[in-house]
Every structure is written in structure tokens, then in C-alpha cells.
Amino acid sequence: MFICQQIKTGNIIVINPIDGSPAAEQGIQSGDIITKVDGEPCKGEDITLVSNKIKGEEGTTVDLELIRGEQTIEKTITRRKVVIQDVISKVLDNNIGYIQLISFDEMSSENFEKAYNDLKSKGIKKLIIDIRDNGGGIVSDATDIAGLFVPKGNTLMITEDKNGNKQVTKSERDNNNTMKVVLLVNGNSASASEILTGALKDNKAATIVGETTFGKGVMQEIFPIETGGAMKITIQEFKTPNGDTINKVGIKPDVEVLQPADSKEDAQLNKAIELLK
Numbered sequence: 001m002f003i004c005q006q007i008k009t010g011n012i013i014v015i016n017p018i019d020g021s022p023a024a025e026q027g028i029q030s031g032d033i034i035t036k037v038d039g040e041p042c043k044g045e046d047i048t049l050v051s052n053k054i055k056g057e058e059g060t061t062v063d064l065e066l067i068r069g070e071q072t073i074e075k076t077i078t079r080r081k082v083v084i085q086d087v088i089s090k091v092l093d094n095n096i097g098y099i100q101l102i103s104f105d106e107m108s109s110e111n112f113e114k115a116y117n118d119l120k121s122k123g124i125k126k127l128i129i130d131i132r133d134n135g136g137g138i139v140s141d142a143t144d145i146a147g148l149f150v151p152k153g154n155t156l157m158i159t160e161d162k163n164g165n166k167q168v169t170k171s172e173r174d175n176n177n178t179m180k181v182v183l184l185v186n187g188n189s190a191s192a193s194e195i196l197t198g199a200l201k202d203n204k205a206a207t208i209v210g211e212t213t214f215g216k217g218v219m220q221e222i223f224p225i226e227t228g229g230a231m232k233i234t235i236q237e238f239k240t241p242n243g244d245t246i247n248k249v250g251i252k253p254d255v256e257v258l259q260p261a262d263s264k265e266d267a268q269l270n271k272a273i274e275l276l277k
Contacts, residue, residue: 136191
């Protein structure tokens with residue numbers, strides 16, 4: 001129904017209500033803070049558990065309490081199946097291609113590659129990839145997309161377990177990409193988004209524009225507890241190809257551009273277009 005992100009205060013904030021979803025139809029907006037789900041407080045709760053509470057069988061309802069500015073708002077939403085468009089693409093002026101990646105789901109890398117090939121068939125010479133507000137998802141989708149731009153054999157990411165054992169993931173794609181690429185990121189670009197960012201930045205396959213990313217560089221698993229609830233355990237930490245830590249640090253852009261909240265102009269996208277011109 002919507003894409004949300006857990007910020008550093010522990011609050012869960014709505015990033016993007018999905019067009020045509022029950023949440024969007026009920027007026028839920030970007031920036032709304034979810035405080036309760038079916039009467040249960042959710043601040044500090046694991047975002048996966050909260051998300052699972054919001055999801056449910058089609059036709060059933062969920063009650064949400066939200067904070068918007070100074071207001072407390074209550075919404076009852078009837079669940080239904082929503083198809084998420086994870087990739088949006090178009091051609092901008094000056095033969096610049098633009099691909100916005102909403103999330104990293106099962107088909108995201110395949111959908112991204114289709115969009116990329118379609119844009120190339122339309123004659124683009126440069127590319128903007130937008131992963132702002134993308135809270136992550138399936139890690140292999142991030143590395144598959146990175147492999148479209150990073151030469152075969154180059155490192156895409158490093159994972160390290162609690163014992164210090166390291167595993168290196170390398171690009172397996174044969175590509176001779178010479179296209180100039182800009183990657184747009186912000187403080188809500190997290191997890192798999194940061195893996196893609198690190199891979200492109202450290203391999204100099206793209207210029208990173210925007211704001212420092214969120215800083216979620218760990219893989220976690222959730223284990224149910226017999227008495228109720230669940231336990232979340234960190235099993236691996238992700239690092240960039242250069243070995244830089246992501247978790248609780250984030251990745252700084254090559255070109256920092258802040259986006260004023262009250263501005264109708266997209267300063268970050270404008271800077272990306274300027275660089276590619």
C-alpha cells in the first residue's frame with residue numbers, strides 16, 4: 001500500500017504511498033509517521049514486523065494511527081492486492097535516459113535491464129538512475145544491476161560475518177559500458193540501495209549525487225519465539241568494494257546537493273542533468 005522507512009529515531013515514516021492503492025485513496029501522505037497499527041504502538045519495533053501487521057488478506061481491514069505535523073490522524077484501510085511498478089523510465093532532453101528504481105524486489109533487476117535496453121534503443125547517450133527513497137530489498141538484485149555497469153571481475157561488495165570471515169561478490173557480466181551515469185541518492189536510500197551505490201561509486205562507474213545515504217549495511221534474520229514475538233539477529237555486515245563500512249555511516253555522494261523540503265524544483269535531478277550536459 002505504501003513504501004515506508006524506519007528512521008534513526010525509531011519512528012516508521014511513509015516514504016511513498018503507491019498510486020492507486022487503498023492507502024493513497026485514504027489520503028495517507030509522504031512524511032506521515034505511523035505510530036500505531038491496530039492499536040499497538042510501533043515506534044522502535046522492527047519495520048519488517050510492522051509491515052507484516054499492516055499486510056493481510058484481501059478484504060480485511062487495518063487501523064492505522066498517524067502523525068502529520070501537529071495532527072494525529074486515524075485511518076481504517078481495507079486491504080486489497082496492489083501491483084507495484086518498481087521501475088519507471090523515460091527519455092529526458094539531450095538524449096539523457098532516466099530510470100527510477102522504487103524498490104529491489106524479485107523482478108527489479110530484470111525490469112531495470114528491460115528499461116535500460118529500451119532507453120538505449122531510443123538513442124540515449126547518458127543515464128540517470130534514481131534510487132532516492134528506495135529503502136532496499138533483495139541484495140542480489142542490487143548486484144545484478146551493478147553488474148550492468150561494472151566490468152567483469154571487479155568487486156561489487158564485501159560481506160563479513162561475526163567471525164570476520166569475508167566473502168567477495170564480483171561482477172559476472174560481460175559489458176563494455178562507456179555511458180556516463182549519474183546515481184541519485186538521499187537519506188532514505190538504504191540497504192540494497194547502498195550496495196548499488198557503493199559498487200558504482202568505488203568502481204567509478206557512476207557519479208553519485210544527492211545526500212549521504214541512510215546507513216543500513218547489515219543482513220538480519222527474524223526468528224519467531226514460541227512465547228510470542230520474534231528475535232532479530234544480525235548475521236552479516238555489508239561493506240563497499242573498497243572495504244568501507246556502510247552501517248550507521250552511510251555513503252557520501254561525490255556531489256552533495258540538498259533538496260529543500262519546501263521547493264517545487266528538484267535540485268538533485270537538475271544537478272544530475274547539468275553534470276551530464
